Amino acid sequence: MPRQTVIGNGNMLICLDENGEVRDLYYPHAGLENHVVGRTHRLxxxxxxxxxxxxxxxxxxxxxxxxxxxxxxxxxxxxxxxxxxxxxxxxxxxxxxxxxxxxxxxxxxxxxxxxxGQEFQIKENKYRxxxxxxxxxxxxxxxxxxxxxxxxxxxxxxxxxxxxxxxxxxxxxxxxxxxxxxxxxxxxxxxxxxxxxxxxxxxxxxxxxxxxxxxxxxxxxxxxxxxxxxxxxxxxxxxxxxxxxxxxxxxxxxNKRPFNFVSLSKEAVKLFYRSLFVVRSHIDEKGGGVIASGDSTMYSFGKDSYAYVWARDGAYSSKALSHIGYFNLSRKIINFFAETISDKGFMLHKFEVDKSLGSSWHPWINEGKFKLPIQEDETAILINALWEYYQITKDIEFVEKNYDRLIKNPADFMCNYIDKALNLPQNSYDLWEENFRVYTYTTCTVIDALKKAADFSIILGKKIRGKRYQDMADNIQEGLMEHLYNKADGTFYKSVTVENGTITNKDKTADASTLYALWYFNVLSADSDIFIKYEKHVVPILRQSDGSFIRYEDDKYFKKGEAQSNPWIITTLWYLQLKIKRTTSFEQLKSVAREIDNLLILQTDSGVLPEQVDYLTRTEVSATPLTWSHACYIETIAMYLRKLDQFGIGETYLPK
Structure with a gap:
């Protein structure tokens, strides 16, 4: 039974179901040691x-x-x-x-x-x-x-x-x-x-x-x-x-900042603040890790829960919080990854909130050879999150403190973790955690990370290193357009398999992350002919009648029978973010505000956002609430407010 509400203070996190019954109780960390683990504190x-x-x-x-x-x-x-x-x-x-x-x-x-009633499994064990x-x-x-x-x-x-x-x-x-x-x-x-x-x-x-x-x-x-x-x-x-x-x-x-939500409905604003509280409750006070979800329902469907810290989810949460001025939380999250990233510069799959390595289903061997079990985008996105924080705060001391761990080492790793003959990253697991290949999404994150590493290096006077990172970013961008762009039909491959300078298994699956990464990480202009042509190809495949988006065509994760794939919150918000980016007038922005209202149907009856909703019933599926869904909503509203600033529509009180 997905959870309906959450409360917490950073050291204790409690998730309640639709019956108001405690189903998850974490202490002394927000996300570690669930002392109920889906049992029921009955009323x-x-x-x-x-x-x-x-x-x-x-x-x-x-x-x-x-x-x-x-x-x-x-x-x-x-x-x-x-x-x-x-x-x-x-x-x-x-x-x-x-x-x-x-x-x-x-x-x-x-x-x-x-x-x-109290039905504990203290330290996740009912014995002793x-x-x-x-x-x-x-x-x-x-x-x-x-x-x-x-x-x-x-x-x-x-x-x-x-x-x-x-x-x-x-x-x-x-x-x-x-x-x-x-x-x-x-x-x-x-x-x-x-x-x-x-x-x-x-x-x-x-x-x-x-x-x-x-x-x-x-x-x-x-x-x-x-x-x-x-x-x-x-x-x-x-x-x-x-x-x-x-x-x-x-x-x-x-009420740290009195945001001015011009033309946004009261319900859209309420979801913004609920999202802020949900994200905050999932951040561990002691270490700064932000878990994906405290909902342990997933134990009923698989071997594990979502109570881990993924660098991807954490980075997007940090970025969202930076955009609206909650810098102390952004720093907490970034510091967590400065301590958990490997000395060689890459992030492993996921972590416990006490900074120990989390469980994983990624093997260390592939086709008989040693391979790092990484999702390379998780390494790249950390530089993006630090850059977003710096752009708003100009906190150069924090950047300098984390330069080696979160900029130099990861950038050096990404420069070396490539197929030099193709100018593409080596194979790694995708953001959906399914296959070991080279993904357009991951490649875009690497390009963006190296460009930002170059900018950071130049700011700090490390010009030679900065040029190396920029040159590598340019080379990989050329590799992307050469090998991941299908010139014949104007589309992008979701992924390819790379091995010793050879490309095989070109996957043409329409994927929302591919479209998103191309514009979000500034690999292509959202107004370029190449991007627009690809957008016209992929959107009709992914968008459902109510405007929501599935992850990719024929996504079977929690799909029921012959029904269509389930829409996800983040993929739906990604396209709204693109629309916000493209607006050139307040009238256009008000139109997007109405589309944000349409999204509200995807929240639970209690007002939180799940990972995905059932295609037929539009009820929550999988982990609920999902921190990434709420962080993505915060970022979407922040982008909306930033546009209000650009159009001169009152003072939004966003950090400048």
């Missing part, structure tokens, strides 16, 4: 002694555009009751807070009992866990080693009214959550192994009135630490105070 309620699971209620979910908060609203018309969950993670400490407002819309009082009730503080604690979680509930300064601790998935035990259906919990005080727990709160809600309950979950590294934090909450920072100050903090953070 239940009894109304006048009649039990229900909230998942069976009518429900509405939303990701806030005003602060880093999510909301779940549950209604039961026949019971005339509405329950609203507002969810935050305290910005100063690792405390997950849920503000629950129970609204009795009936003409008589109701006895309510709220149930909160312990859960226990702690009477001195009336709390339930789960722990495994140095990962400890304390659960408490407050209403009118009173805590937990009922509890139990049990087992799930062991000895035919489904889980202690099933005891909630009997309303009175058995008060089992301790268990070890695959442990779950349930805590409950009794509330009487008068007719026509609202009662508020706070649930909070504290993360720490020792039992003493979480107990001290619990005391801190009870004595100094009660949940309502944490809730208000956190909301105020993130509201101030989003």
């Amino acid at each position: 239940g309620i009894s109304i006048n002694n009649e039990f229900y699971w909230f998942k069976d209620f009518n429900k509405y979910n939303s990701q806030s555009a005003n602060t880093l908060k999510s909301t779940n609203i549950f209604t039961k018309p026949e019971e005339k009751i509405e329950v609203e969950f507002e969810n935050i993670i305290y910005n100063e400490r690792e405390i997950f807070v849920r503000k629950i407002s129970i609204r009795n819309k009936d003409t008589y009082d109701k006895d309510i009992k709220l149930f909160f 866990n312990t859960g226990f009730y702690y009477p001195p503080k009336n709390v339930v604690i789960h722990y495994r080693g140095r990962r400890v979680f304390l659960v408490n509930i407050l209403s009118n300064k009173k805590g937990i009214d009922d509890y139990t601790v049990g087992l799930y998935g062991y000895d035919n035990k489904e889980g202690s959550y099933t005891t909630a259906e009997k309303i009175d919990l058995p008060k089992n005080a301790v268990e070890h192994g695959p442990v779950d727990s349930v805590v409950a709160k009794n509330v009487k809600v008068k007719a026509g009135k609202t009662r508020t309950v706070y649930y909070f979950l504290i993360a720490g590294k020792t039992v003493d630490e979480v107990l001290q934090t619990n005391d801190f909450v009870l004595s100094k920072k009660p949940p309502h105070h944490m809730f208000n100050t956190t909301s105020n903090y993130w509201d101030a953070w989003r």
